[in-house]
Amino acid sequence: MQSDNPTAAILVIGDEILSGRTREGNAHHLAERLTDAGIDLREVRIVADDHDQIVAAIRALDGSLGGTCDYLFTSGGIGPTHDDITADAVAAAHGVGIEINEEAKALMVERWTRLGVEVTGNRLRMARIPLGASLILNEVSAAPGFSIGHTHVMAGVPQVFTAMVDWLLPRLPAGRRVTSASVEVLRPESAVADDLGALAAEWPDLSMGSYPFHRPEGFGTNLVIRGLDAERVAAAMDALRERLSL
Amino acid sequence: MQSDNPTAAILVIGDEILSGRTREGNAHHLAERLTDAGIDLREVRIVADDHDQIVAAIRALDGSLGGTCDYLFTSGGIGPTHDDITADAVAAAHGVGIEINEEAKALMVERWTRLGVEVTGNRLRMARIPLGASLILNEVSAAPGFSIGHTHVMAGVPQVFTAMVDWLLPRLPAGRRVTSASVEVLRPESAVADDLGALAAEWPDLSMGSYPFHRPEGFGTNLVIRGLDAERVAAAMDALRERLSL
Numbered sequence: 001m002q003s004d005n006p007t008a009a010i011l012v013i014g015d016e017i018l019s020g021r022t023r024e025g026n027a028h029h030l031a032e033r034l035t036d037a038g039i040d041l042r043e044v045r046i047v048a049d050d051h052d053q054i055v056a057a058i059r060a061l062d063g064s065l066g067g068t069c070d071y072l073f074t075s076g077g078i079g080p081t082h083d084d085i086t087a088d089a090v091a092a093a094h095g096v097g098i099e100i101n102e103e104a105k106a107l108m109v110e111r112w113t114r115l116g117v118e119v120t121g122n123r124l125r126m127a128r129i130p131l132g133a134s135l136i137l138n139e140v141s142a143a144p145g146f147s148i149g150h151t152h153v154m155a156g157v158p159q160v161f162t163a164m165v166d167w168l169l170p171r172l173p174a175g176r177r178v179t180s181a182s183v184e185v186l187r188p189e190s191a192v193a194d195d196l197g198a199l200a201a202e203w204p205d206l207s208m209g210s211y212p213f214h215r216p217e218g219f220g221t222n223l224v225i226r227g228l229d230a231e232r233v234a235a236a237m238d239a240l241r242e243r244l245s246l
Numbered sequence: 247m248q249s250d251n252p253t254a255a256i257l258v259i260g261d262e263i264l265s266g267r268t269r270e271g272n273a274h275h276l277a278e279r280l281t282d283a284g285i286d287l288r289e290v291r292i293v294a295d296d297h298d299q300i301v302a303a304i305r306a307l308d309g310s311l312g313g314t315c316d317y318l319f320t321s322g323g324i325g326p327t328h329d330d331i332t333a334d335a336v337a338a339a340h341g342v343g344i345e346i347n348e349e350a351k352a353l354m355v356e357r358w359t360r361l362g363v364e365v366t367g368n369r370l371r372m373a374r375i376p377l378g379a380s381l382i383l384n385e386v387s388a389a390p391g392f393s394i395g396h397t398h399v400m401a402g403v404p405q406v407f408t409a410m411v412d413w414l415l416p417r418l419p420a421g422r423r424v425t426s427a428s429v430e431v432l433r434p435e436s437a438v439a440d441d442l443g444a445l446a447a448e449w450p451d452l453s454m455g456s457y458p459f460h461r462p463e464g465f466g467t468n469l470v471i472r473g474l475d476a477e478r479v480a481a482a483m484d485a486l487r488e489r490l491s492l
Contacts, residue, residue, distance in 0.1 A: 015453065015455055016455060016457050016470070017277070017290075018277060018287045018288070018289075018290070019277065019281050019287070019424075019426075019472070020274060020275075020276075020277030020278030020279075020280070020281050020287075021281075021426075021457075021470070022457065023274045024274070027292075028266060028269045028270070029266075030266075031263070031264060031265065031266030032266030033266075034266070035265050035266050035267075041264045041265070041266075042264070042293075042294060042299070043264075043291065043292065043293050043294075043299070044263075044264070044290075044291070044292035045289065045290065045291050045292075046273075046289065046290035046291075047288075047289050048288060048289075049455070053288070053289070079435045079436075079439075079456070079458055080435050080436040080439040081435055081438075081439040081442055081443060081456045082439070082442065082443035082446055082447075082454075083446075083454070083455050083456065117434075120436065120440075121440075122436055122439040122440050122443070123436040123439075125436075125439070126436070140460065141460075156458075157458050157459065157460055158460075159460045160460065178265075180265075180267075188363075189325045189326055189327055190325075190326035190366065190368055190369040190371075190372070192327075193325075193326040193327040193328070193368040193369075193371070194366075194367075194368050196327055196328065197327060197328035197368075200328055200329075207261065208328075208329070209261055209262060209295070209329055210325070210327045210329065211260075211262050211267075211268065212325055212402075212403050213403065214386065214387075214403050214404075214405045214406065224262070224267065226265070
């Protein structure tokens with residue numbers, strides 16, 4: 001599928017995902033949101049709470065640093081504890097310093113004062129933001145995320161991550177929304193492969209995928225056609241149904 | 247946490263994951279299995295059905311090709327359709343040819359003949375295996391996965407992926423199993439950060455993580471201690487409970 005839509009990557013940071021202890025959900029949520037916004041998600045990486053791994057991934061994926069994508073969204077590792085090293089790694093990857101951000105500090109102190117929570121040094125650790133970054137606000141937690149270069153740094157707690165995505169996405173240039181049409185057949189993928197391949201060759205501007213499944217009633221396949229032109233997607237789906245006698 | 251356990255990466259291949267259409271579950275399943283086997287999962291990548299992206303990821307992650315990990319497990323893209331390009335990309339990454347594997351073909355023809363399924367060209371596409379690879383068998387589907395270099399290529403359909411993992415993992419050298427202990431506190435992460443950081447400095451051979459959550463009753467934190475020595479993990483958890491007056 002040809003597209004000049006912006007491209008994106010997601011970087012998830014956290015030992016707890018890699019150990020299998022926590023099932024990752026933020027990337028799945030953001031993947032759906034990006035599709036709706038016409039932003040083409042190209043890659044997801046999950047790495048450990050490891051400075052060098054995080055720095056290498058940011059450099060590989062942030063287009064402003066020579067990486068592959070127009071947007072890089074990160075999830076996790078910006079809390080108050082010793083293993084929250086994302087902000088420092090982002091600063092290192094972008095070659096800037098990091099210090100307490102007065103705007104972030106003011107937001108957090110205001111919220112904590114209202115809630116009667118003590119302002120401590122480790123809480124203020126969450127106000128350490130790379131120099132030159134702008135803040136990503138949210139309604140759930142006082143601690144903000146931040147944007148620098150093409151990197152947008154968000155929290156790992158799902159409710160906070162989602163709130164940050166809600167705040168950030170409408171502020172980013174989006175693309176043309178991709179339209180998709182799908183049909184499910186109770187036939188194995190190999191029984192529809194020839195027809196789908198022939199159709200894909202006839203409609204080179206569209207993307208055609210087949211997603212096999214296995215259920216008690218047998219092997220089946222979801223067939224999906226995606227493209228920027230809704231009328232062509234619909235016409236190709238009609239042609240597919242005719243080929244498969246659906 | 248110091249460890250000389252083998253390291254692993256998972257590469258998930260599929261547009262349907264990146265579009266948010268399908269929620270990935272194979273990496274989560276394998277992450278748990280690797281933890282049980284004492285294999286240290288270092289990275290997960292999800293890429294599109296794109297030849298260059300798959301080749302680049304295999305070269306970056308397969309230790310036999312100069313990549314970062316002792317094992318690379320892949321999921322997806324080995325079906326019979328035009329968008330199933332994983333086997334060709336793996337062959338290219340490893341610099342070998344690809345052709346119909348007679349052992350794989352015999353397995354598939356035997357199963358299909360028994361089930362009365364017609365043997366067609368696109369079905370036999372699943373028997374195309376890189377030269378020099380060995381097969382990964384499974385009880386669910388006749389089509390095998392395969393291993394070449396440090397790369398182990400498996401199906402994306404969850405029931406087939408899981409069956410291939412069941413067959414493969416007991417055949418790989420494993421490591422020392424990591425023991426973990428955890429405790430949940432209904433306190434925000436910032437209220438336990440100092441204690442956890444001090445403890446982590448005292449027990450450098452252990453890994454200590456804090457995983458915040460947000461529920462109707464408020465912010466809370468899961469505290470997890472992991473290590474190879476079960477007695478030291480238990481002793482450190484006792485010390486943590488004492489510090490936090492639990």
